[in-house]
Each structure stands twice: as C-alpha cells, then as structure tokens.
Amino acid sequence: MTAFRTEHRCPLPPAEAWRRVTDWPRHGAWVPLTRIAAEPPGPTAPGTLVVARTGLGRLAFDDPMEVVRWTPPAPDRPGHCRLVKRGTRVIGWAEIEVRAVPGGSLVSWQEDARVRGLPRLFDAPTAWAGRLVFGRVVRHLLATPAHPR
Template structure:
C-alpha cells in the first residue's frame, strides 16, 4: 500500500511507530512496545492470542521492518517513508499468514490483510 500524505517524513514515521495507536485501528486488539519489539494481543478477556513482532531493521525516519514470531500469525511488515516536496510517501508492505488457514483461502486471507493494514495506515496518518 502506498500513501502520499501532507506530513513530514519525521511526523509520518513517528505516527507509524506509535505502537499503542495501532490497536486503535484493529478490532479487539491492544498493542504495546516490549523488549526490542511489539506485542499485539487480540481477543476478549482470556480468549485470544498474542502476535509478537521483533524489530529487525530500524532506520528512522526512513524505514523499519518487523518479523512476526507468533504461533498464530507469521510473516513480516516493512515500511518505508520518503520525503516529498509537500509531504511524504509511505509504502507499507506486509505478508501475514494465520496458522490453520488452508492454502485454498490464501487469496481471501491476503484481501482481509490488505483491508486491515489499509485501515491501520490510514488511521495513523490521518491529518
């Protein structure tokens, strides 16, 4: 996903890495920074799952990369921010797979992922 926004690269990067705000845009999810990474907890009460992510590349305000290391959700996310004359360009690439989802549903899984990641990026970058 690519978005061009009227924010400086520094402001866009700061918003994208305000981890606790990610949870504002993902239903039933809370997100917290933890020891060199992020932990997203999705669920209601004791029913749910953790989505731990490790920061493997960090170059503010240009890019970051996360690797999902959970038992339920695997994959990675990579975000780059490029300054423009009147703002910045944000590119968010993510591959996520939910354990137990058959390959026959891969297309639907990707579509749901795009919808969810679009909601997050748009919410975080809203001016």
C-alpha cells in the same frame, strides 16, 4: 504466505509520518479487538518486541513481532522498519517505509504473513482483509496527531 501492500501519500514531513505510523500502541485504536504494546517501553530500536493481542477472553492470542531493522527517515534517505513475527500462530514479516515525495510523504506498509493451520484457500481473502485493515490503520494514524514523546 499471504502478501499484501498498501501505500498512502500525506502532506506530513517524513519525520512526522514516521513518528505516527511507528507509534505502536496507537495501532490498537484502529485494529479491531486488538491492543498493542512495545517491550521494553521507550524508544523503538532493533530488538524491541511489539506484541499485538487480538481477540476476546480465551479466544485471544498474541502476535509478537521483533523489530529487526530500524532506520528513521533522514533528509538523504527514507525510513525503514522491518518486523519479524515471532509467534506460534502468526508467522511472517512486515515492513514500513516512509519516503519524502513532493508535498509530503509516501508511506508504504508491506506484509507477508500466515496464520498457522489456515488453509491456502484463505490466502486471497486474507490478503484483501490485510490491505483493508492496514490501509485503514495507516490512513487514521496519518490523519490523527500522535501524542508528543
């Protein structure tokens, strides 16, 4: 598997940071060649399927991820979301944690994923690219207000 972690501090309260980083369709604005949708529409909960469609035309593929843990932040605990990749091409998991820190929140994105058929030789560059892409995604989601739900 290709594991990576990225962390970002922001001045937002945990509830707002959580709302922004778990607004799944907005992720697609910052992930190249990707659209993201959640099924069923509405509030996220365990069992929600988040599907990222990446690529162009016939070269596109789906990366379905099931939400298996959904615990929004509260005054006495951090928020935690765990997604398990359920696709045929990409396997693994991702976790998002949002915790209160002095002056705002700390958002952590951790992922351990593999593209089936990709040799292990590509693990290090894939982890580097994951940190780069998801670091950018989290920074932009935290900096850009989400639409109210």
